[in-house]
Amino acid sequence: MAADPEERTIRCLVAKVGLDGHDRGAHVIARAFRDAxxxxxxxxxxxxxxxxxxxxxxxxxxVLGISILSGAHDTLVPKIMSGxxxxxxxxxxxVLVGGxxxxxxxxxxxxxxxxxxxxxxxSMAEMIEFVRANAPERR
Amino acid sequence: xxxxxxxxxxxxxxxxxxxxxLVADLLxxxxxxxxxxxxxxENRAPGYRDxxxxxxxxxxxxSVLGVTGSPGAGKSTLVDKLAEAYRDQGxxxxxxxxxxxxxxxxxxxxxxxxxxxxTVGDMDVFVRSMSARGSLGGLSTATADAVRxxxxxxKDRIIVETVGAGxxxxxVVKTADTVAVLVPPGSGDDVQMLxxxxxxxxxxxxxxxxxxxxxxxxVRDLREMLDYGxxxxxxxxxxxxxxxxxxxxxxxxxxxxxxDGWDRPIVETVAKSGEGVEALLDALAGHREYLERSGxxxxxxxxxxxxxxxxxxREDLHDLLAAEIERRGGLDAYAxxxxxxxxDPYAVADDLLGPLRERYEAEAGGE
Numbered sequence: 001m002a003a004d005p006e007e008r009t010i011r012c013l014v015a016k017v018g019l020d021g022h023d024r025g026a027h028v029i030a031r032a033f034r035d036a037x038x039x040x041x042x043x044x045x046x047x048x049x050x051x052x053x054x055x056x057x058x059x060x061x062x063v064l065g066i067s068i069l070s071g072a073h074d075t076l077v078p079k080i081m082s083g084x085x086x087x088x089x090x091x092x093x094x095v096l097v098g099g100x101x102x103x104x105x106x107x108x109x110x111x112x113x114x115x116x117x118x119x120x121x122x123s124m125a126e127m128i129e130f131v132r133a134n135a136p137e138r139r
Numbered sequence: 140x141x142x143x144x145x146x147x148x149x150x151x152x153x154x155x156x157x158x159x160x161l162v163a164d165l166l167x168x169x170x171x172x173x174x175x176x177x178x179x180x181e182n183r184a185p186g187y188r189d190x191x192x193x194x195x196x197x198x199x200x201x202s203v204l205g206v207t208g209s210p211g212a213g214k215s216t217l218v219d220k221l222a223e224a225y226r227d228q229g230x231x232x233x234x235x236x237x238x239x240x241x242x243x244x245x246x247x248x249x250x251x252x253x254x255x256x257x258t259v260g261d262m263d264v265f266v267r268s269m270s271a272r273g274s275l276g277g278l279s280t281a282t283a284d285a286v287r288x289x290x291x292x293x294k295d296r297i298i299v300e301t302v303g304a305g306x307x308x309x310x311v312v313k314t315a316d317t318v319a320v321l322v323p324p325g326s327g328d329d330v331q332m333l334x335x336x337x338x339x340x341x342x343x344x345x346x347x348x349x350x351x352x353x354x355x356x357x358v359r360d361l362r363e364m365l366d367y368g369x370x371x372x373x374x375x376x377x378x379x380x381x382x383x384x385x386x387x388x389x390x391x392x393x394x395x396x397x398x399d400g401w402d403r404p405i406v407e408t409v410a411k412s413g414e415g416v417e418a419l420l421d422a423l424a425g426h427r428e429y430l431e432r433s434g435x436x437x438x439x440x441x442x443x444x445x446x447x448x449x450x451x452x453r454e455d456l457h458d459l460l461a462a463e464i465e466r467r468g469g470l471d472a473y474a475x476x477x478x479x480x481x482x483d484p485y486a487v488a489d490d491l492l493g494p495l496r497e498r499y500e501a502e503a504g505g506e
Contacts, residue, residue, distance in 0.1 A: 008182055009245060009272065034246035039270050044253035051259045055252060058265055060174035087171050 010135050012063040015043040015052045017080070020070035025098060029065060032124040038063075038131070049076055053083030056093060062135045068099040074108065081112045092136040098122070159186075162193045165292055170262060173292050177267055180284045191284045197291035199440075201233070202427055205312030206300045208321030213347040215254035217321065217410035217419075218300050222264050223257040224416055225296045231263045233289030235282060237301040237311060240270035247271075251300060265289065279310035280450055283443075286314055309340055314443065316436060317426045319419075321345045322361065325353030338364070342403060343422050349407035349415060361405050401429050460491060467491075 014030045016023055023045055033040045041059050043052060056064050064084075068076060077097060084090040090113055097109055098118045106117045115134060118127055161179075164172035176194075179187040204221075206214050215236065222232045236251035249268035258264040267285065271278050282299060289297050301311050312318050320341035346357050404422045408415030430436035464470050473487045 008184075009270075011178075030248055034241065034248050035244055037241075037244040037246045039240070039247045039249060039268075041249045041252055041268050044256075048260070054260060054262060055266075057170055058174055058267055059252075060171075060178045089171055 010038045010063065010131065011041070011059060011061045012038050012065060012131070013041045013043060013052070013056050013059060013061040014065045014067065015047060015055070016045050016067050017047050017049060017052055017076045018068065018070055018072050019046065020068060020072070021045060022069045023067070025069070026065075026067040029067070029098065029124070029127070032128065033131075036128045036131075049079035049083060052080050053087065053089075056084060057087045057089050061093065063094045063096065063131050065096045065098060068097065071100070073097060073099060073101055074105055077109055077114065078112055081114070094131065094134050094136055096127075096130075158193055159190055162190055165194070165288065166197060168293070170265065173265065173288060174267070176288045177285045180288065181269060181272075181281055183281075187284075191287060194287055194291040198287050199290065201286075201290040201294050201297045202317070203286055203290075203297045203299065203315045204423065205315030205318040206298060206321065207302070207309075207312050207318065208345075208347075209323065210302055212321040212323045213410045214300050214302075214321055215251040217345065217347055217408060217416075218251075218298050219255040219257045220410055220413050220416045221298065221419070222255070222296075223413075224420055226258055226261060226264065230295040231293065232258070232265070233286075233292070233294035233297040234264065234266045235269055235285055235289070235297070235299045236266065237269045237271060237278070237282065237299070239302060240272050245272065265292070265294065279314065280447070280454070282311050283314045283447060312340060313446070316430060316439065317342045317423060319343050319345050319423070321347050322357055323348050324351045324357045342401070342426050344403065344405045345419060346405060346407045347410050350409045350412075354407060358405055358407060365403060365405075400433055401426065401435075463491060 012033050014026050014033070016026055026042065030040045030042050041055065041061065043055060047055075052064070052066070055061075064080075066073075066077060066080065081090060081095070084093060084095075095114045096116050096118065097114050100119060101109065101117050109117060116130060158166075161172050161176055165176055176190055178184075179190060206218055208214050218234060218236070222234060225232050234255070236249070236255075238247055238249045238251060240247035247270035249270060252266055252268055255264075255266055269278075269281070269285070286297055286299065299312060299315055318340050320338075320343075322344055324346060344361055346354055346361070348354070404425070406415060406419045406422050408419055410416075430439070464473070467473075473482075476482050477484055477487065
């Protein structure tokens with residue numbers, strides 16, 4: 001309604017990239033996000049970085065949550081980040097990585113533009129709070 | 140434009156200089172701009188109406204297919220296969236996949252995209268997931284506008300996919316030129332359920348998962364129902380004036396099938412393997428050809444615009460009145476006065492609408 005234009009729904013893409021069949025975490029997060037009132041698009045398993053980029057651009061998501069438990073984050077995430085940049089989507093997409101990421105790698109990912117890395121033990125409330133606080137303002 | 144009381148609706152000028160940069164980018168083929176425009180449409184963000192207005196002159200070339208059916212009927216998988224087939228023909232495709240949202244939190248998991256793996260990585264297939272967002276009526280407006288954005292972008296084929304559960308969804312598929320209703324096999328009772336509403340809007344039926352037991356039966360049931368006439372109920376049952384009722388039926392029947400010259404086909408598919416997709420494409424092309432030949436295409440598009448104007452007016456008038464009521468102290472104050480016996484609901488409505496009515500009457504008299 002024109003009366004309350006600020007009724008914005010946060011859209012998220014929960015993505016599984018690469019050869020990694022462990023999707024329980026991604027499912028749990030998708031549900032938690034849904035229950036927080038977000039619109040969640042789930043990518044399904046074994047997606048290539050280009051597919052994730054395509055989905056993120058077309059769906060115009062505010063938040064891209066990448067779940068990687070295979071340890072391949074340092075090759076897959078850069079591809080996604082440069083793909084987003086190619087479409088001019090890197091700046092106003094909040095990119096989160098979930099998985100087992102060593103501190104050293106976490107620094108590198110953040111330099112690439114990843115907003116936060118959530119490891120084992122991160123709480124749902126913490127993540128939802130982070131998304132609410134950091135979801136990019138849109139033009 | 141809303142203040143334009145002259146009675147002549149002026150279209151947005153299609154002046155390239157006056158274009159919103161977002162519209163210019165969209166028309167230039169920028170995927171990001173298309174995605175952002177659809178977001179604004181969905182959010183009803185400030186200024187979205189101007190965007191849609193500016194897109195309007197660039198629309199009308201795409202053919203729009205609506206796909207509906209019960210959950211698990213295989214809609215997304217079939218849409219995926221259709222998109223693949225269109226791409227093989229060198230056509231570009233836009234898909235709007237609508238899923239329900241939670242009435243409690245407004246949240247949703249939009250899962251249709253998972254099934255659309257055949258064309259992944261191909262940017263000439265633009266898939267957009269939308270949630271119903273619990274907005275009554277608003278969904279069909281948003282869908283129509285999103286279709287318009289895809290059309291203006293230059294998509295040749297646009298597919299709108301939605302769960303066919305209620306009136307809302309029926310309104311949504313009405314934004315399509317052709318409506319395909321999916322019926323899974325073994326759904327004898329579902330076929331019965333189809334009678335109410337969905338049957339009438341179908342231009343063709345798809346019995347998907349045709350490799351399962353019961354597919355033949357479902358096809359037979361459907362065929363029988365179509366042969367009976369649109370209502371699907373045996374004529375005469377429960378009617379007193381039997382002959383009259385039967386006659387009424389035949390008129391209906393003619394309206395739908397005979398006069399229109401379109402005999403609604405039933406296509407069997409196995410979406411997973413792609414079996415029957417060719418036949419479905421033929422049926423869709425056949426319906427398109429029929430629409431153009433008979434002039435029905437012009438007619439349904441005109442009816443659709445009329446419906447759209449009606450919906451917009453209803454929403455705008457609602458907003459206008461809501462603001463006015465607020466200005467006058469809120470609806471509760473009026474309700475309390477009614478309760479106290481000072482006035483009645485009809486007088487209140489008259490009072491609120493009076494200025495509008497006077498304005499219109501003055502205009503009608505002045506000309």
